[in-house]
Amino acid sequence: MKAFEATRLFFNQAADQLDISEELREALLMPDREVQVQVTIRLDNGKLANFVGFRVQHDHSRGPMKGGLRYHTEVDLDETRALASLMTWKTAVVNLPYGGAKGGIGVDPNDLSRSEIERLTRAFVDQIHDIVGPDTDIPAPDMGTDHQVMSWFRNQWEKYHGFHPAVITGKPVEEYGAKGREEATGRGVGTLTNKLIRRLGMASEKTRVAIQGFGNVGSHAAKFLHEAQFPIVAVSDVTGTYYHQDGLNIPELLRHKIAHPKGLLEGFEHAEHLPLEALLKLDKLDVLIPAALGGVITTENAGSISAKVIIEAANGPVHPGADEMLHQKGVTILPDILANAGGVTVSYFEWVQNRQHYRWSLDRVRQELDHTMNQAFEDVWQMASQHNVSLRTAAYMIGIARVKRATELAGLA
Numbered sequence: 401m402k403a404f405e406a407t408r409l410f411f412n413q414a415a416d417q418l419d420i421s422e423e424l425r426e427a428l429l430m431p432d433r434e435v436q437v438q439v440t441i442r443l444d445n446g447k448l449a450n451f452v453g454f455r456v457q458h459d460h461s462r463g464p465m466k467g468g469l470r471y472h473t474e475v476d477l478d479e480t481r482a483l484a485s486l487m488t489w490k491t492a493v494v495n496l497p498y499g500g501a502k503g504g505i506g507v508d509p510n511d512l513s514r515s516e517i518e519r520l521t522r523a524f525v526d527q528i529h530d531i532v533g534p535d536t537d538i539p540a541p542d543m544g545t546d547h548q549v550m551s552w553f554r555n556q557w558e559k560y561h562g563f564h565p566a567v568i569t570g571k572p573v574e575e576y577g578a579k580g581r582e583e584a585t586g587r588g589v590g591t592l593t594n595k596l597i598r599r600l601g602m603a604s605e606k607t608r609v610a611i612q613g614f615g616n617v618g619s620h621a622a623k624f625l626h627e628a629q630f631p632i633v634a635v636s637d638v639t640g641t642y643y644h645q646d647g648l649n650i651p652e653l654l655r656h657k658i659a660h661p662k663g664l665l666e667g668f669e670h671a672e673h674l675p676l677e678a679l680l681k682l683d684k685l686d687v688l689i690p691a692a693l694g695g696v697i698t699t700e701n702a703g704s705i706s707a708k709v710i711i712e713a714a715n716g717p718v719h720p721g722a723d724e725m726l727h728q729k730g731v732t733i734l735p736d737i738l739a740n741a742g743g744v745t746v747s748y749f750e751w752v753q754n755r756q757h758y759r760w761s762l763d764r765v766r767q768e769l770d771h772t773m774n775q776a777f778e779d780v781w782q783m784a785s786q787h788n789v790s791l792r793t794a795a796y797m798i799g800i801a802r803v804k805r806a807t808e809l810a811g812l813a
Contacts, residue, residue: 586620588742
């Protein structure tokens with residue numbers, strides 16, 4: 401099943417509860433604009449290389465569109481379309497005045513030098529600069545990109561349009577970025593994991609956690625949960641699964657990752673090294689946090705998952721068929737459009753600060769983030785309880801209803 405088809409299925413489950421007509425469903429689900437461009441750069445060896453880039457702008461009924469910029473080999477139009485749609489519902493669930501967008505380039509950034517990535521970024525901006533901006537569409541970091549890429553993007557865009565740091569978020573703090581942006585998605589995941597397990601009557605110190613993916617999101621979530629006394633028994637990255645039955649030493653693991661030339665867990669000696677796929681099959685797990693790529697939990701492996709709770713730190717990690725299987729097993733899933741919304745929330749704070757030409761303290765950023773995520777969780781929990789639906793369907797219901805209302809008030813439906 402393709403990514404956008406999966407998003408449509410989840411959308412329709414919520415739309416059925418809201419009794420939305422078929423024609424309005426199409427209007428809400430289809431993107432406003434899809435752009436595909438060729439990006440050509442000269443490599444360090446003098447040869448030309450061609451890449452395909454995308455920007456999908458899904459909906460602007462609630463405000464400027466917002467969404468990440470992803471550099472990954474699996475980037476294509478279908479995935480970008482699905483992720484843009486998810487951003488629309490995500491920003492609506494946490495009640496930010498945004499719509500959804502997404503962009504990316506089909507490339508493995510590990511195959512390029514730093515200077516080649518810079519040239520790729522600037523060439524991509526040359527192609528799309530006229531359709532993004534602080535009042536229209538505001539990109540942000542995603543898989544394969546970081547604060548440096550955002551700085552290059554902003555610099556190239558401003559060559560056409562002048563000084564507007566709010567054109568992009570996730571920038572370095574020295575370049576008008578927000579304090580706490582790098583940790584935001586992982587912190588949000590940790591905050592809501594803690595909140596959910598307490599709502600379910602579980603104790604943090606007895607809740608065994610496994611995190612698939614130890615990049616920016618997974619590592620910050622691990623740090624937050626470790627400090628909240630959760631035993632994190634397994635984490636993984638591309639080099640495999642690292643397991644300790646009594647809980648990993650997360651500070652030591654983080655130091656190892658920082659010291660590794662490529663930021664990997666390879667060579668970490670104070671854990672049992674298992675195959676990459678072993679993490680999803682571990683016994684006696686309480687919480688599983690997929691924090692890497694989408695589509696990793698399918699009907700083929702869902703039956704092997706022992707966790708009682710799944711926190712979707714990645715976008716679209718659970719296929720619809722697997723979602724139904726897990727629901728029948730009594731597994732509670734906190735959906736991606738709520739669980740990983742911490743990143744776009746602090747991106748909004750960064751955008752606000754840029755527009756005001758005023759900088760918040762880290763304490764204020766964290767306080768505002770925690771308040772926003774907790775309020776969104778309560779809204780979703782209440783909706784799920786009132787309508788006897790899953791947390792995923794409840795989150796979609798809230799997001800869709802807010803976008804539908806804004807569309808109707810604008811006179812577009």
